Amino acid sequence: MHDLPGLDDGLGRGEGIATDTGVGEVKASPTPGRRVARALDARPRAKLVALLSAPVAWIVLAYIGSLLALLLTSFYKTDPFTSQIVKEFTLDNFQKVFEPTYRTVAVRTVGIAVAVTLIDLVIGLPTAFTLVKVVSDRTRRILVILILMPLWASYLVKVYAWRAMLAPQGIVHTALGRTPGYGLTATVITLSYLWLPYMIIPIYAGLERLPNSMLEAASDLGAKSGRTFFSVVIPLLKPAIIAGTIFTFALSLGDYITVDIVGGTTQMIGTVVHNNFSSSNIPFAAALSTIPIAIIVIYLLAVRRTGALDNL
Amino acid sequence: MVLSPLARVVLKVITALALAFLYIPIFLIAILSLNKAGNLVWPPSGLTLHWWRLAWHNQGVRDALWTSVKVGLCATAIALILGTMASLAVHRFTFFGRTSISFLIVLPIALPGVVTGMALNRGFDSAGITLSFFTLIVAHATFCVVVVYNNVFARLRRLSPNLDEAGADLGADLFQSYRYITYPLIKSALLAGGLLAFALSFDEIVVTTFTAGVGIETLPQWIYNNIARPNQVPIVNVVAVFVILLSIIPVYLAQRLTDATAGIAGR
Numbered sequence: 001m002h003d004l005p006g007l008d009d010g011l012g013r014g015e016g017i018a019t020d021t022g023v024g025e026v027k028a029s030p031t032p033g034r035r036v037a038r039a040l041d042a043r044p045r046a047k048l049v050a051l052l053s054a055p056v057a058w059i060v061l062a063y064i065g066s067l068l069a070l071l072l073t074s075f076y077k078t079d080p081f082t083s084q085i086v087k088e089f090t091l092d093n094f095q096k097v098f099e100p101t102y103r104t105v106a107v108r109t110v111g112i113a114v115a116v117t118l119i120d121l122v123i124g125l126p127t128a129f130t131l132v133k134v135v136s137d138r139t140r141r142i143l144v145i146l147i148l149m150p151l152w153a154s155y156l157v158k159v160y161a162w163r164a165m166l167a168p169q170g171i172v173h174t175a176l177g178r179t180p181g182y183g184l185t186a187t188v189i190t191l192s193y194l195w196l197p198y199m200i201i202p203i204y205a206g207l208e209r210l211p212n213s214m215l216e217a218a219s220d221l222g223a224k225s226g227r228t229f230f231s232v233v234i235p236l237l238k239p240a241i242i243a244g245t246i247f248t249f250a251l252s253l254g255d256y257i258t259v260d261i262v263g264g265t266t267q268m269i270g271t272v273v274h275n276n277f278s279s280s281n282i283p284f285a286a287a288l289s290t291i292p293i294a295i296i297v298i299y300l301l302a303v304r305r306t307g308a309l310d311n312l
Numbered sequence: 313m314v315l316s317p318l319a320r321v322v323l324k325v326i327t328a329l330a331l332a333f334l335y336i337p338i339f340l341i342a343i344l345s346l347n348k349a350g351n352l353v354w355p356p357s358g359l360t361l362h363w364w365r366l367a368w369h370n371q372g373v374r375d376a377l378w379t380s381v382k383v384g385l386c387a388t389a390i391a392l393i394l395g396t397m398a399s400l401a402v403h404r405f406t407f408f409g410r411t412s413i414s415f416l417i418v419l420p421i422a423l424p425g426v427v428t429g430m431a432l433n434r435g436f437d438s439a440g441i442t443l444s445f446f447t448l449i450v451a452h453a454t455f456c457v458v459v460v461y462n463n464v465f466a467r468l469r470r471l472s473p474n475l476d477e478a479g480a481d482l483g484a485d486l487f488q489s490y491r492y493i494t495y496p497l498i499k500s501a502l503l504a505g506g507l508l509a510f511a512l513s514f515d516e517i518v519v520t521t522f523t524a525g526v527g528i529e530t531l532p533q534w535i536y537n538n539i540a541r542p543n544q545v546p547i548v549n550v551v552a553v554f555v556i557l558l559s560i561i562p563v564y565l566a567q568r569l570t571d572a573t574a575g576i577a578g579r
Contacts, residue, residue, distance in 0.1 A: 033487060034485065034487075037485035037486040037487045037488070038485055040486050041480075041485055041486050044405070047405075047486065048401055048404075048405045048407060051397045051398075051400050051401035051404075051405075052397070052398065052401040052407075052413075054393070054394060054397055055394040055395070055397050055398035055401075055417070055457065056398075056413070056416070058394055058453075058454070058457070059416045059417060059419075059420075059454070059457070060416070062432070062435065062450060062454050063416075063419065063420050063428075063431070063432070063435075063454055064416070065435050065438075065439075066431040066432045066433075066434060066435025066436075067431045067435075069431065069434035069435045069437070069438040070427075070430055070431040070434045070435075072434075072438070073434045123326070123329075123330050123333070124330075126322075126323055126326040126327070127326060127327045127330045129323060130323040130324060130326065130327040131327070133315075134315065134320055134323050134324065135324070135327075143327070143331070145567075146331060146334070146335075147330075147331070147334065149560065149563075150334045150335070150338065152511055152515075152559055152560055152563040153338060153556045153559060153560055154514075154515045154532065154552070154555045154556055154559050155515055155517070156515070156517050156532045156535055156536060156555075157341065157535070157552040157553075157555050157556050158337065158338070160341070160535065160539060160548070160552050161337035161338060161340060161341045161552070162337055163352070163539065164337070164340055164341055164344055164352045164549075165336070165337050165340060167352035167353070169352075169353045169354065170352050170353065170354050171336075171340055171354035173354070174354040174355065175354075193333065193334070193337065196330065196333070196334065197334070200330075225315050225316065225319060250422075250424065251424070253424060254423070254424020254425060254426050254427060255424070255425075256426060256518070257517060257518060257536070261536075261539060269426075270424070270426045273426050273430065274426065274521075277430065277433075277522065282434075285430060286430060286434065289426055289427050289430045289431075292424050292426070292427060293423065293424075293427055296423075296424075
C-alpha cells in the first residue's frame with residue numbers, strides 16, 4: 001500500500017500527490033501515531049508481536065507463573081511454630097497426601113464426581129435427544145435458551161437455592177414428606193443440578209451433527225428405535241457424551257463451596273485444600289490441590305483417543 | 313428413526329422434568345425472598361416486600377455490591393483489551409504456538425477454581441505482592457479474558473478478510489483500519505463479551521476467596537459469609553435473587569447483541 005502515497009494519507013492530507021518523491025514528503029509530516037502505524041504496516045511480524053505480547057505476557061506471568069509457584073510451594077514446608085513457609089525442599093506434603101484420612105477424602109470426591117456424571121448423563125442424554133429429534137424447531141429454540149439460562153444464574157445462589165430446597169420443613173419436605181437433609185446426598189443432587197447444562201449442550205451439539213439419514217437407514221434395515229438408539233446413536237455420540245462427562249467430572253472434582261453449604265460435615269478435596277489454606281498450612285494445601293489436576297489430566301489422557309477433546 | 317408415540321411421550325416427560333429440576337430451585341428462592349416469616353419453611357406464611365426494603369438499606373450489602381461492581385468493571389476493561397488483542401493476533405496471523413494461545417487463555421477457567429485461586433495466591437506471594445483490591449482485579453481479569461476472546465474471535469471468523477485488504481488498498485493504515493473497519497464490525501461482539509465477562513466476575517467466589525485482600529468483601533462473599541446465620545436468612549434470600557437478576561440481565565443483553573447482528577456481520 002505504500003506505492004500509493006497520495007491515497008495513503010488520503011484522510012486529510014493530499015500533498016503527497018503533488019511531489020513525485022511522494023513517499024519522502026508524506027513521511028515528513030505524519031503524527032507520531034501515524035508513524036507507528038506505518039512502521040508496523042511495513043512489518044507484519046512487528047504487528048503480531050505488538051498484538052500478542054500484552055495478552056501472552058499477562059497469561060504467562062500472572063497465570064503460568066502462578067501455577068509454577070503453586071507447584072514450588074507444594075515442596076516447601078511450614079514452620080510449626082510461626083506458621084511461616086520455609087523454603088526448603090521436602091516431599092513430606094505429598095507423603096501426607098497419601099495418608100488414609102486424605103485418601104478417603106480423595107476417593108469420596110472421585111465417587112461424588114462419578115455419581116454426578118452418571119446422574120447428569122441419565123437426565124441429559126434423553127433431554128438432548130428430545131430437543132434435536134422430537135420437538136419442533138420453534139420449541140427447540142426456546143428450550144435451548146431455557147437450558148442455557150441457568151448456567152449464568154449465579155453459581156453460589158444456585159447452591160444456596162438447594163439449601164432452601166432441602167431445608168427442614170422446606171419445599172422438598174412439604175412435598176415428599178421427607179428431605180435428605182444436608183449431607184452426601186444433598187451434595188450429589190446439588191452438583192448434578194449445577195452441571196446438568198454442561199452435559200446437555202455437548203450432547204445436543206453432537207446430535208445436531210448426526211445426520212437423520214443414518215437413523216432412517218437403520219430403520220430401513222429393520223432396526224427398532226431401541227436398537228437404533230443403542231447401536232447407531234450412542235456409538236456416534238460417544239465423543240460428545242465424553243465431552244459432557246469431562247465437564248461434569250472436572251467441575252465436581254474441584255468443588256468446595258457446594259459441599260460446604262449443603263454437605264453438612266462431608267468433606268471433599270476442595271474442602272481440605274481450603275481448610276489448610278485458611279489455617280496457614282499453605283504448602284500442604286498446594287500439594288493437595290495438585291490431586292484434582294492429576295486426576296483430570298489422567299481422565300483427559302484416557303479419553304483423548306475418542307476425539308472427545310475436539311467436542312469441548 | 314421412527315419413535316413410537318409412547319417413546320415420544322416418555323422423552324417429553326423426561327425433558328419437562330429436567331426443566332423443572334433446573335428452574336424450581338430458582339423460583340423457590342424468588343418466592344422465599346418475599347416470605348413473611350423470613351425463613352426457608354414451605355409454604356410461606358405470607359408475602360411481603362419488607363425484606364427487600366431491609367436488604368436495600370443494609371450497609372454491608374451495599375458495600376459488598378459496590379466492591380463487586382468495581383471489581384467487575386475493572387476486570388472487564390482489562391479483559392476487553394487483552395481478549396481483543398489476542399483474538400486479532402490469532403485470527404490474522406499464523407505463527408509458532410498459535411494453537412496453544414486459546415488453550416492458554418481458557419486454562420484459568422478450565423482448571424478448578426480452587427487450583428486457579430491457590431495458584432494466583434502463590435503467584436502474588438512469590439512476586440512479593442500483598443493481597444489487595446488490585447490483586448483481586450488481576451485475578452478476575454485473568455479468567456475473564458477467555459469470554460471476550462471467544463466472542464471476538466467468533467465474530468472475526470465470520471468477517472470477510474477482504475474488508476481489511478480493501479481498506480488497505482484505499483490507504484488505511486493499521487489504526488485507521490481498526491477504527492473504521494474492524495471496530496465497527498466487532499463492536500457488538502465486544503459489548504457481548506464485556507457483558508459476559510462482567511457477569512462472570514460478578515458471580516465469582518472461589519478465586520476471590522484466595523486473592524482478595526483482607527477486609528475486601530464482594531457480594532457473593534457476603535452471601536457466603538451470611539448463609540449459616542439464621543437471622544440473616546431473609547436478607548440472604550433477597551440478595552440471592554438480586555444477584556441472579558444482575559447476572560442474567562447482562563447475559564440476556566449479550567445474547568440479543570450477538571443474535572441481532574449475526575445477519576449484518578455474516579458475509
